[in-house]
Amino acid sequence: MAYPFHDHWLTETLRLRESLWGPLDDTAEVSRARAQGGTLEARLFTRSRLLAQREGLAANLQRWQHVAKLVLLLFSVLAVMTGGALAAGALGDGSRPVNLTLAVAALLGLNTLAFASWLLSFVVQSGATGSLLGNAWLRLTRRLARGPDAALLPRALLELSARNRLTRWGAGALSHWLWSLALLTAFLALLALLAARRYVFQWETTVLSPDTFVTLAHALGWLPSLLGFPLPPAETIRASGGQITLPDAAQALWSGWLLGIVAVYGVLPRIAALVLSVAVIRRRVARLALDASLPGIAELHDRLMPASVTTGIDAPAPGREPAQMPTQARPVNVSSSKLLGVELPADLIWPPGEPASGVQDLGIVDTREQRRQVLETLHQTGAQRLLACCDARQTPDRGVLALLTEFAALADDFRVVLLPDDDSPARRRQWREQLMHAGLPPEHVLPGMAQAWAWLADHTERSPTR
Known part of the structure; x- marks a missing residue:
């Protein structure tokens, strides 16, 4: 039977708390868990829920989750604003020609580095998250979520995630979500600005030849062209060096080419990585199992799953006749x-x-x-x-x-x-x-x-x- 992630999180938090500050008085909770029956895992989670309710840990967890959601909302708003700023900064106010090389670097440079860092985390360091945004979200949530057990909750979350290989995927999902918002906003802002203003596109260089830009533009634009985005011909690319004024049709080709670059190399990979991360997280959460050998959990086994339970004597021992009662038996009070x-x-x-x-x-x-x-x-x-x-x-x-x-x-x-x-x-x-x-x-x-x-x-x- 699969139990909610919430139960695993509470159990891990209680395990850390008892290992640091000593065992809690759980006699009543253990008795109720044993009376409920079920597997060791079911009884452990019952004990955790009862203790968390008694000690106020469940309320602290809800408060921590509320703060975490507010921080995520704040980051999401900042991501949308960043996306709009990226588009406006890449195109400028229209008074000067747009340098295509600098525009692509401004729109996708930081995103490409962050995405490569997440991919490299699978190879370089097994325990790394590969996400600066995920780490920043966790640190800010820790600072804002004050109160008892506030430090134990994120620590328990990280240890539980690390044991079940969820850390990288969880931090990655948060990072992919924020970058998807930023890049999608940048794409829509680009579309709106290109529709509202007239921009002139050109490439500028001192040491590279025009053929270098022809190769680069065709290499980057080939994949977007498969999805319907325009690919400027070689003559248009060579003529975009700034020496001559190109017609509006050529500027429209460059506009479509730039939109295709942002969509195919920015928005789509982030959305695909987000979907993959969420799918992996859901599959692994559904397969979560409690490790009964962990310190603080192993010691509860004999108390929650006793080998035998004393129920009293239900019959005389074999081979012995019951004692004869006196002729005038004393009344026995059977009240309880x-x-x-x-x-x-x-x-x-x-x-x-x-x-x-x-x-x-x-x-x-x-x-x-x-x-x-x-x-x-x-x-x-x-x-x-x-x-x-x-x-x-x-x-x-x-x-x-x-x-x-x-x-x-x-x-x-x-x-x-x-x-x-x-x-x-x-x-x-x-x-x-x-x-x-x-x-x-x-x-x-x-x-x-x-x-x-x-x-x-x-x-x-x-x-x-x-």
Whole structure:
């Protein structure tokens, strides 16, 4: 199954971030990825999406892409303006004859050098982009896209592109797009100027003979002539040295010849290279596969794809008879009410009171291992009612909110109580607002432990016995 490039980019960014700054607390995200099932790649991408959403990385990526598009739009506008300036500079204002050699050099010289540099990058250096415009776009985007993880996003993009041989084609596609805009604008501007003004074309030289220009003009004009552009005859070329005044028909031939040169040696190669680059990029993106041996990815294999999952004892061991129950069996409470604390400090007594009969105390969840154990317990046994106790004096962060959301998804009924009961009204209000934004209704935040115990006791009293 092919996954979007966006998922690969997020995963690579998270891999770099964890390798630089240490692993993230991903117990809840790994549990959800395992519960979803699928291949290792599917679970890795699920973990990446959940962590990126929790850490704000997805929003940073969207912001970076928005800035990148604005920079590309700015470059595109500059390319159009450059194309118009090239045409105007090559022809001048019509008051002086147009030197054909200088006009062709002005219109196609820099483009030819840039295109040759891109082609040579395939041979000279395997990791080179061959595109100054692509490098400039990336550098400017880096400067403008400020904020957390702003430096990691382009680095992850470059490393992902390099591993999948996309760097040269991506930078080339951007360069070809901008040059296509500039040359197409130059062609249209030439057409408009030649239609609006009268220009005189000639070649000038001190050391070369007229026959040299005949050979050069025919060599350059042969391919455009196959597409219908005019090719001046040898007599017209020899007469264009400036000694005599040529008729308007000869100037029209030179106009068509110049347009053909720009179209065939400028516009068409760039458009062809752009189409080729986009086709290669799409094919390679469609074949992207996650390298599970990369540092930061290989370590997740055993956690996302455990060899076995403990599900409890479903039958007595073979060859052993079940123990005989006493004549008067004690009633066993089969309710599944559970109580836990989330990152509670040492000054808060745990449990906050005597748990009612039938309420299972899961303890305080503080470390990554404790979170993993509690989540696995809830995945295996579930909970009909689950009460989470939080410290009202602490500011709710995204990690705690994500964990509470995970707990709520694993219980039929979920409540939160803030401890201690009589502390920080403003902070309690902040907790309620944050929990509401996380998807927990305000009425699911109990006002105190008395109401919390009553809520749990009400359930245990209604639970059937056997």
